[in-house]
Amino acid sequence: MALQWINGRIARKHVWYDGLFTLFIDCPGVTPFACGQFLQVGMPLEDKHLHRPYSVASPHADTLEFFIVRVDDGELTPRLWNMRDGDPIDVSMKATGGFTLDHTPAAECIWLLGTGTGLAPYIAMLRDKKIWETYKKIVVVHGVRYPTDLAYTEELESYARTHAGRFKTIPVVSRAQHSSGLSGRITSAIETGALEEMAGEPLSPENSAVMMCGNPQMLDDVEAMLNARGMRKHKRSEAGHYVVERYW
Ligand SMILES: Cc1cc2nc3c(=O)[nH]c(=O)nc-3n(C[C@H](O)[C@H](O)[C@H](O)COP(=O)(O)OP(=O)(O)OC[C@H]3O[C@@H](n4cnc5c(N)ncnc54)[C@H](O)[C@@H]3O)c2cc1C
Secondary structure, three states, X not given: OOOOEEEEEEEEEEEEEOOEEEEEEEOOOOOOOOOOOEEEEEEEEOOEEEEEEEEOOOOOOOEEEEEEEOOOOOOOHHHXXXXXXXXXXXXXXXXXXXXXXXXXXXXOEEEEEEEHHHHHHHHHHHOOHHHHHHOXXXXXXXXXXXXXXXXXXXXXXXXXXXXXXXXXXXXXXXOOOOOOOXXXXXXXXXXXXXXXXXXXXXXXXXXXXXXXXXXXXXXXXXXXXXXXXXXXEOOOOOOOOEEEEEOO
């Protein structure tokens, strides 16, 4: 079915670092959606409409937030990076996707694992009450290459203060040392036990639900590690422990 478009406008662009940015898009008329779902964002280009899916980084509202990384040889993201306040931009009317809390198993603790802009759906979820009402403990793990790739840090740290004892945010930086987080990859931090130690929570079938989003290699590797711990992908037909969102 052909996509229906809302003719939106760039309200603001926040730059976290060169090529890493959040677009705030005025697009009233988007159908209400669940946090974690994605919309198509794009523009007419010559004889086609160029668009890609983006997780919405904010709950439903007239202005929506999208956390984006420029892929230098990509078709759309260099154009998004060059957009200015007031520029027209199309947003699909209806969100889709099952990477939502309604499709995530119940547990004591929810682990939100993301690499790079894979943090986006969690920012939306954390701004909504559902996750706080559903899970006693929440651990956000943000894997990046360099500390400059970290974003939404102040917001995450503010949850750690306002929900002390319930919420942990753990940056995992692979190509540099990081003083308040972990150095290395998410997979090595799981393997060595450093991630559980820092979270103060076991990552186990008895205790945990896991959402993971972003780089496909991380997803495959973490999936294999969770399977080895007796954890299974959550399906509508069969309750499991983790859900996955692939960005490419
Ligand atoms: C469900 C879903 C949600 C998504 N949400 C987001 C989001 O919130 N933020 C976001 O930045 N991207 C997101 N993406 C990726 C996005 O749709 C595009 O693929 C990406 O922005 C590149 O578009 P492009 O036209 O510039 O590159 P293209 O010309 O389409 O080139 C695609 C290539 O770019 C690389 N690539 C794609 N995404 C990334 C990335 N995030 N980091 C590094 N390399 C990448 C891959 O090698 C991929 O094969 C999502 C993808 C899916 C499927």
